[in-house]
Amino acid sequence: MRPLGPFGPTPRLAIGVSGGPHSLALALLAERWARRRGGDVLALVADHGLRAESATEAAHVAGLLAGRGIAAQVLRLGLAPGPSMQERARGARLAALAGAAAAAGRPWLLLGHHRGDQAETLLFRALRGSGPAGLAAMAPVRDAGAALLLRPLLGVPPAALEAVLAEAGITPIRDPSNDDPRFARVRLRQALADPGGTGPGIAALAEAAATFAARRGRATAALAARLAMAAEIRPEGFARLHPGALGRDAVAVEALGRLAGLIGGAAFVPSRSAAAALLAAGGGTLAGAWLRPAAGGTWLLARDPGAVGGPVEAHAGASWDGRFRLVGPGRAGWRLGALGDGAAALRYRCGLPAAVLRALPAIRDPNGTLAAVPAMDYPSPSACAPFVVVFAPAMTGATGGEISGRPFKPGQPVPMFNDEGRGGTPTGTETDNRT
Secondary structure (H helix, E strand, O other), rough: OOHOOOOOOOOOEEEEOOOOOOEEEEEHHHHHHHHHOOOEEEEEEEEOOOOOOHHHHHHHHHHHHHHHHEEEEEEEOOOOOOHHHHHHHHHHHHHHHHHHHHHHHHOEEOOOOOHHHHHHHHHHHHHHOOOHHHHHHOOEEOOOOOEEEOOOOOOOOHHHHHHHHHHHHHOOOOOOOHHOOOOOOHHHHHHHHHOOOHHHHHHHHHHHHHHHHHHHHHHHHHHHHHHHEEEEEEEEOOEEEEEEOOOOOOOHHHHHHHHHHHHHOOOOOOOHHHHHHHHHHHEEEOOEEEEEEHHHHHHEEEHHHHHHOOOOEEEEOOEEEOEEEEEEEEEEEEEEOOOOOHHHHHHHHOOOOOOHHOOEEEEOOOOEEEEEEHHHHHHHHHHHHHHOEEEHHHHHOOOOOOOOOOOOOOOOOOOOOOOOOOOOOOOOOOOOOOO
């Protein structure tokens, strides 16, 4: 845990526990670590509902942990069978775990991935043509939006974790899908023929992943430094760029591509070739974002008003246009969508560019009448109170992490972001059964 901190006094941790040997071992180790520091842990057991016995197994795991003095909560996901099941299960599980951790006031979410998982991830991504960022495999620390995701066991062989359970006298649950050769990861695991993760092959792969991770860290630092100099991301969902500070090199291309995906509400970073073409042109559209010259030699990067998503019901937690999330209580029958044509009458209130105004989140009552524009406190703060929104772009992570976890006011800047190298090009996406 030491390199993943600081944690401060009385750390309160959440732990994703599947009932398998590695997550159960993590729960035991983390509980002891937290207790020695005056803190505690909450085990979160996700029941995907994909097997008839899953509910019983989840209840068994929660009871087993409770018998060890570890508080546990079962999360019922209720996933429907269908295509891309493993990918959907992984995304739903992470979203549910992070949300539950945040709701419990626990900013850290621990997962039990180990050295064998890291080696498999590197091989899996290499087979999919991942670039250097993807070959860095899983990061020990990643922003999951609602919580900070930690993987403290990435350097630990699975045999050591099995030994922890054996010493504690605990029999884990073995998920049969972990031995199903239909999944690429299972075939890779079988090919490595090292279930304990103690052999030289897995050690070498894990070391290679660490080398790529160091390279990714340097690239991320360079990207963050360039963005800090060249871009101002606004909570209204747009950015101002200084072309001279942005530059024209590879870092500039990467920065512009990420910003375009961020502002456009895209799920992934657009291709480098498309970002390079946009940078060379100095204007145009990409990934749902619109780049154009602005005052003082700057560039404006805004949501393309013609590509904005349709309205959704304005309930708590509603996500709209891949960019905003409603964190207020909302109101049944009311809708969250784009301000659109209502922007012209309100431009005098804040001086925002017309393109930005048209794409702002707005609330309409059941009759379709404009009722509130939270970003402008229109028509009044009290009218906007049930509809507080945050700029939470989809591209910040698989769990839908947000750029700013707090309500915003016009003119308030947004902090920079970090990610784990996932993108529209095959640099880090993971779509198999590592859930």
